Amino acid sequence: MTDAGPLGADEAAFIAAARSGDAARFALFTERHRRELQVHCYRMLANYEDAQDLTQETFLRAWNKRATFKGQAALRTWLSRIATNACLDFLEKRKDRTPVPSGLEDAGFEVPYLQPYPDRMLPEDPQESVVARETVELAFIVAVQHLPPRQRAVFVLRDVLGWPASKAADALELTVASVTSALQRARVTMREQLPGRRLDWRSPATHELSDDERGVVKSYMDAHERNDLDGLMSLLREDLRFAMLPEPGTLITTAKDAVDGWVSGGLFRRGKDDWRCAATTVNRMPAAALYLRAPGDPEYRLLNLAVLRIVDGKIAELTGFDVTGQPWLGLPPTL
Structure with missing residues (x-):
C-alpha cells in the first residue's frame, strides 16, 4: 500500500468526483476499498x-474531508489513514476493548470481544491476499490486541501494510523517532505473544488449507456426530488452548480440563447428543459449524463455530464462538 508518484487516473477521477459534490460518484471510488479497509479495522x-461500523465511519469522514484530498497520496493510502484514526478514536472511547486477565495462572489474557472474520469478506486483491492468512489468523489478531492503541496502529501500518516510517508518522501525527520507538516495542510484544511464529508479515504466505488440516476437521466433525468422546480427545494436543467466546473465564490450557468441562456441561448427553456439522473457514483457518437438534425439533440449528489451529495433525488451539444470531458469517441457520 504505497503512494502514487504522478497523479493516477483513479486519483484524478476521484478528485473530480469530490469537487463535483456527487455523492454517488464519490461512493463508486471508495466502495472499491471497502474489503481491505474492513480487514484493516x-x-x-x-x-x-x-x-463494519468503523468502515462506514471512514467513508463518512472521507466524504466530509473530501476537499483535503489533493492526490499526493494514493486513494487507498488516504482512506487507510482515515480508517486508522477512526479506530483510534473508537478505542479511546471504548475502554472495554482491551484484553482482560483470564484468572488462570500462566494462562495469560482473554479477548472476550473477539469475533471470527468470514473468509468471503476478505479482499479479492491478490496483493492483499498473499498475507491475508497469517495477519487475520486468530492468534495474530489476539496478539495485536495486547498493544496499546497507538503502538497497534504503528505496527499495523509499518509491519503489515508496509508503510515507511515517515508516512506512518504523518498519518498518526507523530515524529519518525516516535514511530520507530513504538514499532520496536510492538515487535517485542508480538514476539512474546507469538513465540515460535514467523514475524515477517509482509512476505508471501499461503492461505490455502493443507490436506492435514482438512482431514483433522473431518475427523473432528465425525466425532461430534457419533458422540465419540474418545475420538474427540484423540484429536487434541495435551497442551490444548481452548476458549469459548464471548463467555469470560473459559480459557483452558489442557485437553483434559477442556474435555472435563465439556462433559460436565452435558456434551453428548440427552439434549446435546444430536449433532450435524459443516466444514468452513474463517480467518483463513479451518473451522466446523456445529448444529444441534433438540428433542422434538425437526431441524438442526446453528449453535457454535469451532475454529481450529492444527499443528502436526493435532488440534493445538480450539476457539469456540456462540454464533447464534450472526448472519454476517454466511452460515445457514438450520440444516
Whole structure:
C-alpha cells in the first residue's frame, strides 16, 4: 500500500468526483476499498461488527474531508489513514476493548470481544491476499490486541501494510523517532505473544488449507456426530488452548480440563447428543459449524463455530464462538 508518484487516473477521477459534490460518484471510488479497509479495522479492533461500523465511519469522514484530498497520496493510502484514526478514536472511547486477565495462572489474557472474520469478506486483491492468512489468523489478531492503541496502529501500518516510517508518522501525527520507538516495542510484544511464529508479515504466505488440516476437521466433525468422546480427545494436543467466546473465564490450557468441562456441561448427553456439522473457514483457518437438534425439533440449528489451529495433525488451539444470531458469517441457520 504505497503512494502514487504522478497523479493516477483513479486519483484524478476521484478528485473530480469530490469537487463535483456527487455523492454517488464519490461512493463508486471508495466502495472499491471497502474489503481491505474492513480487514484493516478488524486487525485494529478484533471485532467484525465494530470493523463494519468503523468502515462506514471512514467513508463518512472521507466524504466530509473530501476537499483535503489533493492526490499526493494514493486513494487507498488516504482512506487507510482515515480508517486508522477512526479506530483510534473508537478505542479511546471504548475502554472495554482491551484484553482482560483470564484468572488462570500462566494462562495469560482473554479477548472476550473477539469475533471470527468470514473468509468471503476478505479482499479479492491478490496483493492483499498473499498475507491475508497469517495477519487475520486468530492468534495474530489476539496478539495485536495486547498493544496499546497507538503502538497497534504503528505496527499495523509499518509491519503489515508496509508503510515507511515517515508516512506512518504523518498519518498518526507523530515524529519518525516516535514511530520507530513504538514499532520496536510492538515487535517485542508480538514476539512474546507469538513465540515460535514467523514475524515477517509482509512476505508471501499461503492461505490455502493443507490436506492435514482438512482431514483433522473431518475427523473432528465425525466425532461430534457419533458422540465419540474418545475420538474427540484423540484429536487434541495435551497442551490444548481452548476458549469459548464471548463467555469470560473459559480459557483452558489442557485437553483434559477442556474435555472435563465439556462433559460436565452435558456434551453428548440427552439434549446435546444430536449433532450435524459443516466444514468452513474463517480467518483463513479451518473451522466446523456445529448444529444441534433438540428433542422434538425437526431441524438442526446453528449453535457454535469451532475454529481450529492444527499443528502436526493435532488440534493445538480450539476457539469456540456462540454464533447464534450472526448472519454476517454466511452460515445457514438450520440444516
